[in-house]
Amino acid sequence: MPKILTPKDVLQFRQRLCDLALKAFAEQGVEGMSLRGLAAAAGCSRTTPYRYFKDKADILAAVRQAQFQRLADENEAVALQENDPDKRLVALARCYVRFAMANPDAYRVMFSVNQQDEQRYPALVKQIKRANQSMKNAVNESLEKGSLAGDPANIVHILWAGLHGIVSLHLSDKLHMGRGIDELAEVMIRSLSQAVAAQPSKQAAARRVREG
Amino acid sequence: MPKILTPKDVLQFRQRLCDLALKAFAEQGVEGMSLRGLAAAAGCSRTTPYRYFKDKADILAAVRQAQFQRLADENEAVALQENDPDKRLVALARCYVRFAMANPDAYRVMFSVNQQDEQRYPALVKQIKRANQSMKNAVNESLEKGSLAGDPANIVHILWAGLHGIVSLHLSDKLHMGRGIDELAEVMIRSLSQAVAAQPSKQAAARRVREG
DNA sequence: TTTTATAAATTGACAGTGTCAATTGACACT
């Protein structure tokens, strides 16, 4: 029981509690993720977490923020390994699906939790945006390059929604299709890529313009 | 307080409670949808609902079943109005989005609720399948007709996932794009339709075969 | 009509939850 909590201590405890919270969420859902249970698991008293988080919603937001941060990290790592924006877009799509399949509980807490006024957690919003930035960048570059055509926001939304739809339905077992999820995701990725791709003529024209 | 509850009475009370439950869910989420609150709203004692539902999960399942049933009804109504399976598919897709936009809370309780062992509620599963049957039928007919090509299950999943992705992200405000949702949905529908459409050559060949 | 059997509804009770106020504890500094 140190007298003064260094910022490092605070962060450490918050992290620790978030990890336990995610585990509890994975095992028993949101309702089963009780503050008292977390405190017990952390080895402290029931109300100690209240010094590190305002309330339960605050913990949930922190958990979600941490997971979005992980996704953003992986996205950025993938983005660094592929220069061509078209290929990068596909790589990011695969990364997205891979992340969800590797961390289904993380994905669930990120998306299937009905959080009210998400806007009140700017740090969370920031990580959400960051998780999308890689894809946005790739889309913008592909647009400049001329291999994509259309409204950039629309394209990003279409791609993201398609991936999210497949992953989300798969995780909630609405489409019970064993391990075919990877194949299905590939089909979705190809379909959407093709759909938002610029027509060859336009693409050639754009290239012509660019290359003089 | 009649001595013997006719099946009609039971169904009526169940329906009544489900309506109140959906309203409570819309206003305060799953956690705010308390049995005691429902009982109070229904004007009965706290444990009376236990004679009509096993527990809270049972009520939730009934609520979701009712909403899936509504969606299935609307789908079937739409399907009846369009003979051509290709056009019917688009009409069903629009119907799906329209339903979600018109009943966002219903949609949320249908999909964003993390229900464990959904399989334990066969009546619910039945309505879920029914809500998909119209689309399955249209896809199968389009496949026979030759205007679609590929694995029927895959096609249905792709279409459904795309729609669900857009609607779901929109409702959770992950893509904050005002009323552009309709336009975006149209883009998604067209993209996916085009993606799963048979190539003209194949389509023509199939037609040739069929027409001798 | 009075009694009775019984389904339906109510109350009581218990464990568990989120959260705040009051209390205790322990360390850093004078």
Next chain:
DNA sequence: AGTGTCAATTGACACTGTCAATTTATAAAA
């Protein structure tokens, strides 16, 4: 050594879901 202050704990309150025991009201029996 003493003290002020932050951190942690305990106490308490209003909730929740759920079961057991109880009461109520009515349909059938006398």
